[in-house]
Amino acid sequence: MFRATAPLSRTVPATADAVAGTVPRLLRAGWYRPTDQGGLRGAPRPAVQEVHRRTAELYGTRVLREGFTDSPLRPMPRLAAGALDALGPLAPAEVPQVAVLAYTTPDFEHTTLTASLLQHRLPGEPLCFAVSDQGVLAPFTALRIAVEYARRSHWSRLLLVVVDQSSQPYPGPASGQYAAEHDSAVALLLAWDGGAAPVAGMGQGRADQALPGLRSDLSGAALLAAGTGLATGPGLAPSPGTRRRDAEPGLPCTGVWAALREAPGGRAVIADHDHELDRLAHCTLELPAGEGGVR
Template sequence: MPVDDRWGLRRAVSRRYPDPAALAADTGHAARLSTYLTDLLTPHGLTLTPDALNPVRGQSYGEMAVELLPDEPVDLLVLAYDVPDISPGRAVSTYLTHVCPGSPMSFAVSDQGRAAAFTALSLMQTYAATHPRALLIAVEQSDLPYDPGVPVALPAAHAGIALHLSASAEAPLSAVTVLPDADASVDALDGLAATTVVLGGGMAALAGDVKADRVILADPAQPMTGVWEALAGLDLATAGRVAVADYDPALRYLCVAAFG
């Protein structure tokens, strides 16, 4: 079955979560999480940060994502994240299938850094012919209760976004690419003829080289969700052709998605 050439973004919404997860108040969960993380960290010579889980300050991706679910049925739901969840025992995408209208097929994309949502979009596009009503949820929580031993960019706030995708959309998805082993470059925007360009923190230094009517810089304190929060703030009816671009300096992924 061919993909509708107008399949793409219908609307985007974003949300910040000022408080820890409700689950964080469960002392039993905190004790189990401490044991779990200690068992994982010890073989690598790493330890929990003192009092890191007293109290638990992180967020649960299951709790965050539920707040972003639509009222209408969905065929496909993909969860994208980078920072580990404070509820590692829950298969979040499976849980979301249970609570989301339409009982959609679902899966998660992780270990991709800032590229996670871009990778998810690319995968979802391949399902568009058979699963046109799709929902991409990207979430990041800001607490990591241990030093991972390598440089990491933690977000400043718990944040989540939802991209609602469907056939005959306001802003069709015309291109999405994730280039591995790449340098940050605006050359990836060539040929897209974007009217509005949203740049993530990994591309902010190149803003002066972008040729577009409007360039928007995403919140650099939100490494993964920042660009999508900025996209959610646009009026898709007037923004014209929109390109969203970001670069992960640790993994060297250059990511671009074009809508409209």
């Protein structure tokens, strides 16, 4: 049996935080991007190619033979596992109660479900699921869902795993926001300290709807991590003292989150604009203070 929404909390503390709202706090992060992006070329696998060919015919598309023979063939579970390895061992107090996977490009292989892999790899078998079909804004949706589960279930730890997978046997975007040019994965271990208090610093909608909230959340922020959709999208003028980092192109989902690497402590706003969906999303995180910034 699956629950479509997080269970409602019956206890709402009457505190200042319950009025002002709370933002998630980043504990640490794991970054995985293979250095051999060219990768090892795969050997021809006629049986697997035939399965993909038949599947492609059902959807009116075709299989690219070079997708099997000229790509590194790193499936999504391997990339997610790399991010978990980079995150490092989890102490008992750090174990997440919910873990959400987010991605834009579909997986190359389907023999292992990545969300199931996360549940197997993480101590305590937390609730794990995936969010897709949200364009480049999938991680923002996934984070909000994870926070809502934590808020309503009295949980305090959550994990967001974001993956870009560049190996595809089907024709895909060769340029633009959705084009994945590199394999990359990010794992963000977060704390939710707000109990049942409202979530602050998050918004998603049409640009004209979400932009005022984004501008408001930027006030006093130490960092703006801007996705590629903001390079030519709605204009932003961060406050003096707010540092801006732009996402690297070719990383539809992970690019804007990778911009947090080595970021200084303080409040960070992450934002991106999906031009195809005409939706703007943003969220706010408290980054850990420490030498060298976020690791």
